[in-house]
Every structure is written in C-alpha cells, then in structure tokens.
Amino acid sequence: MKTNQIGNSKLHVSEIGLGTMSLGTDRAKAVSLIHEAIDNGVTFIDTADLYDFGLNEEIVGEALRDRRDSVVLATKAGNHFEEGKEGWFWDPSKKHIKGALKESLRRLKTDHIDLFQLHGGTIEDPIDETIEAFEELKSEGLIIEYGISSIRPNVILEFVKKSSIASVMMQYSILDRRPEEEMLDLLHNNNISVIARGPLAKGMLTDRYDEKIKEDGFLDYSKFDVLETVKQLNEIKGDKRNMTQTALKYALAHPAVATVIPGASRSEQLLANITAQNAPDLTPDEVQKIRDVSKKNVYDKHR
Template identity: 35%
Template sequence: MRTTVLGDPGPTVPVQGLGCMGMSEFYGTRDDEASVRTLHHALDTGVTFLDTADMYGRGANEELLGRALKGRRDEYVLATKFGMQRTDDPAERLVRGDAAYVRQAAEASLRRLDTDVIDLYYMHRVDVRVPIEETVGAMADLVAEGKVRYLGLSEVTAEELRRAHDVHPVSAVQSEWSLWSRDVEEAVVPECVRLGVGFVPYSPLGRGFLTGKVAVDDLPEDDFRRHQPRFTGERGAANARLLAPVTAAAEAHGATPGQIALAWVQQRADVWGLPVVPIPGTTKVHRLDENAAAVDVRLTDAELDALEGIAAAVEGDRYADMTLTSAGPRAR
C-alpha cells in the first residue's frame, strides 16, 4: 500500500484507510469476531490508518480496537473523534465543544482505546454555541501535553476551517465525499488546498449504494440506511439508474463497481493537488482486500467524464437531517 502525508504537518498514512464505525453499530448485527479478523488483516496488508469515534457503539468501537489490537500499537495510525453525545433516543445527537468536555472526552477515549496517545483527533461536529477557537484551543492543549499528535475537523465549513487553523494547524478534514456527494468541492476542498490540509472522505462508497449491491428491502430492520433519503422509494430507484457508467467502467477494468467508486475518489487527489485518503468501512476480510485493490485502478479521462454528472443528478439529501453537516443551515 502506497503512503502519503496527511496534511502539513500530518501523519504518514496509507492512501486508503479503514473506517471502523460499522463494526459496532448502524449497519445491522455486530460480529466482533469477524471485525477482529478484519482489523488484524488490515494491519498485515498495510491498511494501517484506522478511523473510529467515541459515539460509535457508544464507546464500544473504541473498546473493540483497543482490545483487538493490543500489543500492535506501533503498527497503525489511530484516528478518533469527539463532540457528538448520545442519549436514550437512538436518533438524537447532542454536540459539545466546550473546553472542559474536550478534555473529558479525550481522556475517556484514551482509556477505551488502551493507548497513551491519539495520532489524529477530530472534532466530530461543530458546536455552534461555542467559538471554534475555544474547542480547537483545548485540542491544542492535548497536543502540547503529548496526548494527541495531530488535529482534525469533521463536517466543517471553509470559514470554520480557517478560524480553527489560525489557532492550531489542522492536519485533516473529514467529510462525506464520493461520486454522489460533492458539495465539499465548492469551498471546503479549495480551502484545504490553500492551507495544506489533507482530506479524508468518509462514505466513499455512498454507504454501499455505489457498489450496486444494496437493496433497502434486504437490509436488517436496525440498519440506519432504511431511513436515508437517497436509499428509499422512488429516489432510491432513480439513483440506482445513475450507476450505469460505474458498471460500465467496472466491466472495462475487470473490477467491481465499488472499486470504481473508490478509484474515482483516489483520483480527486490528482485533480486538487492534495492528499485524499478515503476510509471505506467493512467487517469482512474479502471486502477489505477488494477495497484496497482499488488503489491500483486508474480511470481514463473518458470514464471520468462519464462519471462526472452523477452527483448533480442524485435525488435526496445525504442525511434525513442535514443540520450537523457542512452543507447544513450554518453554511448558507
């Protein structure tokens, strides 16, 4: 697996990482044994950039990584996030970015992850009640104390990124970016280029939709995609019809549609001139290998042109509630 430096300054990471969220929640029944096998295989094959958050599984995902990878801490780059609190309502998200909570959350994550240092610490969402300078200042204190190496932000606007970067260098921004989600290219990605900040696209496979293998009716009852606008009803059917050029490119390369979607994200690094490190998630070893192989797929100019119009034609928002995203109300 090739590597890149994620931001200036930033950690050296493989050009594709592993999103661990689905190992503990949101995508149906947990299978910790399968997830542990996948985590070990990831490290053995060079997929050593692991992404988690304190809200995934209400801390269970961080505990899984800490337990599964004990004794191998020097083999991977660890990213986690803070700032989204859970309540008894499974769908409710509370956002906190006050300085006291930043420290409280970091200490709790360090314990669950069974580590002395977090390589990349993200603010998961912006607390609009707290100046971002306060939040990032508290994060910077963690860097000064050696508990965190680099700082990241998730789902921020270009203005928020600028203000945060003025307080302490930001190494990476994580937001959704894929063939069907490209709003970050309007302002956030150009600002990353200007500031020397890396970009980590989450859901680069459109939560599996871009693989062409996800049928809503077949998903488990507790799979959150059953309630996502782009997956359901007439919008889901319309969006599925947009995948024809993805399928055509896959056939031309002897690849899967998912590999084409990942290759497209990888090639955005060339277009924008910044490190772009997608983090597709999986709990299965064979899917990890499939995703990793996408780094060697090179799309032609004609194929890229055929894929260009997908995002503009997609029907439905990427979340049922866009309030907490960089494309939400505060960005307008």
C-alpha cells in the first residue's frame, strides 16, 4: 500500500489506516480484525484512551503484542476519566497529559507512542502548558511526534503558531468539506499532515448509503440533500470505482492528507475500505465535479 510521510517526521503511514473506535469489545474479534488490517498493508493504527474507557487501548495492545514494529501507533489524551467513576471531563493540563500517557503505555504494552494527540481542545485552554507537556514527553523519548485531533480552526491555528505538531486529525469527507476553506492549504504549507477521520460520513458515502442515511441528514445536508448528492456522485464515479473508493480517494486527493482512517467493525467493511488502494486516483476534473455537486460547508459553531 502507498505510504505518506507525517509532516517532516520520520513516520510514514499507509494512506488507508484503521480507526479503532468502532472495533467493539469482543477481544478475539477485534484482535483478528487488526491482524487482518496489518496483513493487508495497513501500517497506521489510531486509538484513544477514552474509547471504551481504556479497553480499546488494551485490545489494540494485545493485537500488537508481536506486531508492534509493523505499525505507526497513535493514541490520544485530554479527556480525564477514572476507573469506577462515571463520565469524564476535559483536562489539557500538563499533569493530566503526562499521566494519561503513562496509562496508555501500560494499556498498549509498549514503551513509546509514535503519534500522541490532544483529543480536542478549546481556545480557553492553557495551550502553552499543554504544548510543554507534549514537548517534554518527546524529549524523554516516550513519544516520537505529537499532534492534535480537532475541528476548531482557532485552536488549530494556535498550535500551528506555537508548537511543532506533526499532524492534525479532523473530520473530512465529501459531505464535510469544512477543512478545505481554512485548514488544508494552511497545514500543507506548514508541513503539517492531516489525518482524515470520518471519510465515509458514517457510511453514507458507501454503496450501502440507503441503509445509513439518517432522517436528520448530515451536518447542513437534509436527508433529501444527501440522497441527491450521492445520486450525482454515482454518475461521476462511473464504473472505475465504487462509492467507498470514490469517497476515500476524494479525501486523499488533497496533498495535506497523509492518511484516511475509516473505522471498521467487520472484516467485510475493512476489506471494502482497503480496496481503495487499488482504485485509480481521482483526476482534477473528477475532483472538481465532486465539489460542484457537494456543499462547500464552513465552520460556524466550532471555532
């Protein structure tokens, strides 16, 4: 599978990665799915301490026990939870970030994290303190690189100006083109890679879209809007690609995007995602046609 560099770092990741949030809690099934992903060329695995309150990291750690060197492993921190207590709260403090990293290392059964990410953030956060925590962890050799998972332009801009982040994870798809207006070119020009989550828009950009479309639509799309857009996308893609491949190739078309991380809970979903590696890239004309039939969304509430 094609690989891309994360920022200016030494990390290179498969263009199609695996987001593990939807793996579920069946250990044997989840471990098998991760192994299948790696066997099919996936070298980027993304998890977070919040997923199933640490259990997801434990499962990922179990799956990578004999395959740790085969992947770039990413996880996230910033949501403070405690075993035996309900709920969580946002905590970008240095104390929490460094403590969370220690717990993630324990659950993942590894001595370092390749890409450690802040799992959110607001403009009111003590951003300098948060950056200091990540820089210290990097200097200590406990993480290789760090990034932020956010859809807030103002927050991302602060990290671009003040930190040495290698990546920004953000939701990006044909139905969510918000990053195009403000973020993608900016990040690319600063040698910061984008990790695109949600590239299939909760399954609405797959060949099973009719089963996945919700009554309330998606972002500023009504259910009718989604149906009409997918209908036009089907005409654009022709016979060269299926809908899943078209959606993943669209997100990968911008040079800022290093990898897409569609989730999968079944082998069929995983393999459908991975087939995109063999599909032809979108031509500039096809990219423009897709933009012509989809909405140029903008960030409004999340700044």
